[in-house]
Amino acid sequence: MSQSTVPVLPFLPFVKPEIDEETIQGVADVLRSGWITTGPQNQKFEAALSGYCGGRPVRTFNSGTATMEIGLRIAGVGPGDEVITTPATWVSTCNVILQVGATPVFVDIDPVTRNIDLNLLEKAITPRTKALLPVYLSGLPVDMDRLYAIAREHKLRVVEDAAQAFGSTWNGERIGKLGDIVSFSFHANKNLTSIEGGALVLNNDEEAVLAQKYRLQGITRTGFDGMDCDVLGGKYNLTDVAARVGLGQLPHMERFIEQRKKLVRLYFAGLGKGPAAELGVGLPFADLENSNWHMFQITLPLEKLSIDRAGFMNELKERGVGSGVHYPALHLFTLYRERGFKEGMFPHAERFGATTVTLPLFTLMNESDVERVCRAVNEICEQYGK
Secondary structure, three states: OOHHHOOOOOOEOOOOOOOOHHHHHHHHHHHHHOOOOOOHHHHHHHHHHHHHOOOOOEEEEOOHHHHHHHHHHHOOOOOOOEEEEOOOOOOHHHHHHHHOOOEEEEOOEOOOOOOEOHHHHHHHOOOOEEEEOOEOHHHOOOOHHHHHHHHHHOOOEEEEEOOOOOOOEEOOEEEOOEOOEEEEEOOOOOOOOOOOOEEEEOOOHHHHHHHHHHHEOOEEEEOOOEEEEOOOOOEOOOOHHHHHHHHHHHHHHHHHHHHHHHHHHHHHHHHOOHHHHHHOOEOOOOOOOOOOOOOEEEEOOHHHEOOOHHHHHHHHHHOOEOOEOOOOOHHHOHHHHOOOOOOOOOHHHHHHHHHEEEEOOOOOOOHHHHHHHHHHHHHHHHHHEO
């Protein structure tokens, strides 16, 4: 076969949502209904999410960032308080701490799980600590038993940044079914998407009512014309168009997760040997029980490569493979450097943030797609390994 007749494979993005035709038709029905902002579809979505989370109250929002901010407010976090979290996360996790007037306190990650190191967490607690904000990176929960034992001992609230962990479990129980306040994201790249959106799992009806107030300008309506505002809220409501997408996704969650786990097993097989393994490319913690496998992230042994991370990602692109970076250590962003954070403070998070590459992982992928990615990674490692 001549070079001109070699088939060119389509570009493989690092993420692509799966939305079925029934959901697309359902969105069209919502648009035709005339009720496109928060309404009956949103109520159905909240009820379905509540059922998924063991009957706990759930309120939807227009983003997972909003859910974390409101979660902190409901937990009573404000000026003068400290919130402990990890620097290995999307910057919104920490921005919301600043947004409510509190002070972020970082704890380094466990280099194996890449989640906040619970061995270090307790040492960071001070009399000003009000809440813990753990992040379940790539869908992998922390040790929930130990996390909540620490919280109970020190009488702290927990706002779980479970943005990536919808469908993940701990000891057979879904994340969101147990615990304190739980924040989910339904962004377009999440395992369940509502295009943009999020949900907050709460402890009781009182918190749910407060969440509703914060969600829409602090307003409470009574009867036909009664209206009051007693808290400073914002504009964070989820539209019915978005809710209908989420409703269409929810029945497929178990299949979505099983397909991701199938693909992940192929990744471990394909990258656990050959040039990538020989060079020392780091693979994620292989928890095929609890994680929903939102992402598959490798770390590059840059000291053993003659190209940098950007060069590696460009080589993937040249081979028709997309990739991403999740996440640079956020304490090194200018906003946080200005608050006194600097290099060397959290070495594991810094190394992870500087070397991680997110490979394609989504339910529409098949076995040959994973083989293609593994082949590309191994080829690059062989070509540029020192």
